[in-house]
Amino acid sequence: xxxxxxxxxxxxxxxxxxxxxxxxxxxxxxxxxxxxxxxxxxxxxxxxxx
Amino acid sequence: xxxxxxxxxxxxxxxxxxxxxxxxxxxxxxxxxxxxxxxxxxxxxxxxxxxxxxxxxxxxxxxxxxxxxxxxxxxxxxxxxxxxxxxxxxxxxxxxxxxxxxxxxxxxxxxxxxxxxxxxxxxxxxxxxxxxxxxxxxxxxxxxxxxxxxxxxxxxxxxxxxxxxxxxxxxxxxxxxxxxxxxxxxxxxxxxxxxxxxxxxxxxxxxxxxxxxxxxxxxxxxxxxxxxxxxxxxxxxxxxxxxxxxxxxxxxxxxxxxxxxxxxxxxxxxxxxxxxxxxxxxxxxxxxxxxxxxxxxxxxxxxxxxxxxxxxxxxxxxxxxxxxxxxxxxxxxxxxxxxxxxxxxxxxxxxxxxxxxxxxxxxxxxxxxxxxxxxxxxxxxxxxxxxxxxxxxxxxxxxxxxxxxxxxxxxxxxxxxxxxxxxxxxxxxxxxxxxxxxxxxxxxxxxxxxxxxxxxxxxxxxxxxxxxxxxxxxxxxxxxxxxxxxxxxxxxxxxxxxxxxxxxxxxxxxxxxxxxxxxxxxxxxxxxxxxxxxxxxxxxxxxxxxxxxxxxxxxxxxxxxxxxxxxxxxxxxxxxxxxxxxxxxxxxxxxxxxxxxxxxxxxxxxxxxxxxxxxxxxxxxxxxxxxxxxxxxxxxxxxxxxxxxxxxxxxxxxxxxxxxxxxxxxxxxxxxxxxxxxxxxxxxxxxxxxxxxxxxxxxxxxxxxxxxxxxxxxxxxxxxxxxxxxxxxxxxxxxxxxxxxxxxxxxxxxxxxxxxxxxxxxxxxx
Numbered sequence: 001x002x003x004x005x006x007x008x009x010x011x012x013x014x015x016x017x018x019x020x021x022x023x024x025x026x027x028x029x030x031x032x033x034x035x036x037x038x039x040x041x042x043x044x045x046x047x048x049x050x
Numbered sequence: 051x052x053x054x055x056x057x058x059x060x061x062x063x064x065x066x067x068x069x070x071x072x073x074x075x076x077x078x079x080x081x082x083x084x085x086x087x088x089x090x091x092x093x094x095x096x097x098x099x100x101x102x103x104x105x106x107x108x109x110x111x112x113x114x115x116x117x118x119x120x121x122x123x124x125x126x127x128x129x130x131x132x133x134x135x136x137x138x139x140x141x142x143x144x145x146x147x148x149x150x151x152x153x154x155x156x157x158x159x160x161x162x163x164x165x166x167x168x169x170x171x172x173x174x175x176x177x178x179x180x181x182x183x184x185x186x187x188x189x190x191x192x193x194x195x196x197x198x199x200x201x202x203x204x205x206x207x208x209x210x211x212x213x214x215x216x217x218x219x220x221x222x223x224x225x226x227x228x229x230x231x232x233x234x235x236x237x238x239x240x241x242x243x244x245x246x247x248x249x250x251x252x253x254x255x256x257x258x259x260x261x262x263x264x265x266x267x268x269x270x271x272x273x274x275x276x277x278x279x280x281x282x283x284x285x286x287x288x289x290x291x292x293x294x295x296x297x298x299x300x301x302x303x304x305x306x307x308x309x310x311x312x313x314x315x316x317x318x319x320x321x322x323x324x325x326x327x328x329x330x331x332x333x334x335x336x337x338x339x340x341x342x343x344x345x346x347x348x349x350x351x352x353x354x355x356x357x358x359x360x361x362x363x364x365x366x367x368x369x370x371x372x373x374x375x376x377x378x379x380x381x382x383x384x385x386x387x388x389x390x391x392x393x394x395x396x397x398x399x400x401x402x403x404x405x406x407x408x409x410x411x412x413x414x415x416x417x418x419x420x421x422x423x424x425x426x427x428x429x430x431x432x433x434x435x436x437x438x439x440x441x442x443x444x445x446x447x448x449x450x451x452x453x454x455x456x457x458x459x460x461x462x463x464x465x466x467x468x469x470x471x472x473x474x475x476x477x478x479x480x481x482x483x484x485x486x487x488x489x490x491x492x493x494x495x496x497x498x499x500x501x502x503x504x505x506x507x508x509x510x511x512x513x514x515x516x517x518x519x520x521x522x523x524x525x526x527x528x529x530x531x532x533x534x535x536x537x538x539x540x541x542x543x544x545x546x547x548x549x550x551x552x553x554x555x556x557x558x559x560x561x562x563x564x565x566x567x568x569x570x571x572x573x574x575x576x577x578x579x580x581x582x583x584x585x586x587x588x589x590x591x592x593x594x595x596x597x598x599x600x601x602x603x604x605x606x607x608x609x610x611x612x613x614x615x616x617x618x619x620x621x622x623x624x625x626x627x628x629x630x631x632x633x634x635x636x637x638x639x640x641x642x643x644x645x646x647x648x649x650x651x652x653x654x655x656x657x658x659x660x661x662x663x664x665x666x667x668x669x670x671x672x673x674x675x676x677x678x679x680x681x682x683x684x685x686x687x688x689x690x691x692x693x694x695x696x697x698x699x700x701x702x703x704x705x706x707x708x709x710x711x712x713x714x715x716x717x718x719x720x721x722x723x724x725x726x727x728x729x730x731x732x733x734x735x736x737x738x739x740x741x742x743x744x745x746x747x748x749x750x751x752x753x754x755x756x757x758x759x760x761x762x763x764x765x766x767x768x769x770x771x772x773x774x775x776x777x778x779x780x781x782x783x784x785x786x787x788x789x790x791x792x793x794x795x796x797x798x799x800x801x802x803x804x805x806x807x808x809x810x811x812x813x814x815x816x
Contacts, residue, residue: 015182019175026167031167031170033120043100
């Protein structure tokens, strides 16, 4: 059992990465306009017609 | 594209006029040499609009950043150079076909967004901690012993303590502030349970105890934060889209100086005696008397009357009235804060204060629940102590009672039902301002309906028979005019799929009509008396103007010596005929209270089959009517749109307004529906009642759960594992029950009906 203990820091580390990623995306405004993001994906940036 | 933009900041700036000056005032400068402006663009409704605005505006020289926010219907612009370009950029967006409104940069919306981010951050921390502690707890529950168990507990403690400090703050702060006022709310038992559980578990972990509640404490916070986030989402959803977009009155006006030149002056500095110039298409800034000019005015905002009125020198005009056809000069008679508009704003404020806040269901539940839980916990502690169990065991059992009874399910019960219900309504084009609006709508039993703009469309619709050729010609003339009847002609032509005929340069004679040329001959569109056909046409009552007859408004088209009559009526809103019966089926009595003339109201009441009606009602009398009904113990649902309804909307138990309503009306109403159909009213009522039912069911479920859990916990048989299972199970049941609300009013099917609200919004702002 004791040799499985390394899993605890591993789990915490991976979870921590997830948490940090979420907090970063929150801070950079990615959750500010969820409707817009859903629509934007449908439009090419360089498409030149309506 | 040169980024040096030579001279934008150096050239002497020309004096700004009207709206341009207003916009420039709202520009902020986040960085040296760069300007930032937010605009509300309510007609933006799809990814196509977003792409179009960002692409076209981003192309303009000097524009550094354009970002459209579809959820909030806002566009944020940043450009290099002076604030003076604001007006030019706003016009560029308008040329793409979107109306823009200035957004007050200091409004509270920003704080709201920050609060939401803050909550999400805390939720993320709590969820992260809960998952990891749960992982460690599993090993304890599956039989870890001695040193392993102590290690697991210690690691859990290291995660839990900072997590609780971060995630629990909103609850602790609220509990403290309530306790300071010697009252109780749901946050008090929550804070107590979390802190006691954490403290006792910490003691156990350090002394090698067997059980610990780290997982329960953090999970509790995570689940409750979900409830908070849901609640806030729902408020933000409505506010962004229908908030106070523009002010009722302009922020300033062109004041004519002694030398005859105009100068833009902020509203607060305009006083009686000043002469202001109001261009066609602008709103009158404050009460005044016309000195020069003649024009048609749209008074619908103020009086609720849809017929445009002609004014000339010597006529009094009120603040907020829209000048339709020609420039006017006014001598100001009242400073802005004394204007009729300001009076109405004060009425609204007073009405809002008078309206007794109904206690929300969740608060009502908390009021019974919180003391009960504390009492049970305390009794458990004392009883175990009395039975000789010792301090440690007695306290531990009491804590397990607090943790297990902690109101996760209760905290989710109301917000979850409200969010699902508001989502259902949102998809059908109805926005609401808050969860309590649904609760109030569910108990309404008397509807007060406004006429113009609410039961009717509030704008003229072509009614009589006209040939396609004549209509196309009339549309060619009408295209250039702002008059409501002109707009109706153009709309009718568009509805028939006609192309407006080219008529050369059109000349507009305010209050009379339009002249253009078609096929070498002069064509005219205008009032009967102006065209000399007044004698044989009805409605020649002298008040004239381009169609100011009593019931049938009309204009005449003169082409090739012929006179063609175009008549208009104020069209009924779709769903108006069924409204009375639909509300009656919901147990709501209806009555019409209108500012319009008696014959018009009587005719409409007859058509709709609504027996009770009152005509010629002033805004004050509307409030008095609502107050009187409340005095009789009735819960009034007010449906109205105008500025004259705004105070009554605020005074009513619950209120609804169409999105086409005056800004004040929308701001005062609890629910706003996009789209033209009044079906939204019975629909919202149905959903509100279903939401109330589900909320009560959820409280009952939470109650049953407690009836089972409390005896087990009080007798000392519930451990951390039981708490974890019970907590998540009861929350899932409550959430699942709330999701059933989606079945009450399924989203309309088929692509044609996909987004009625959005199409409505477009039509309204077009």
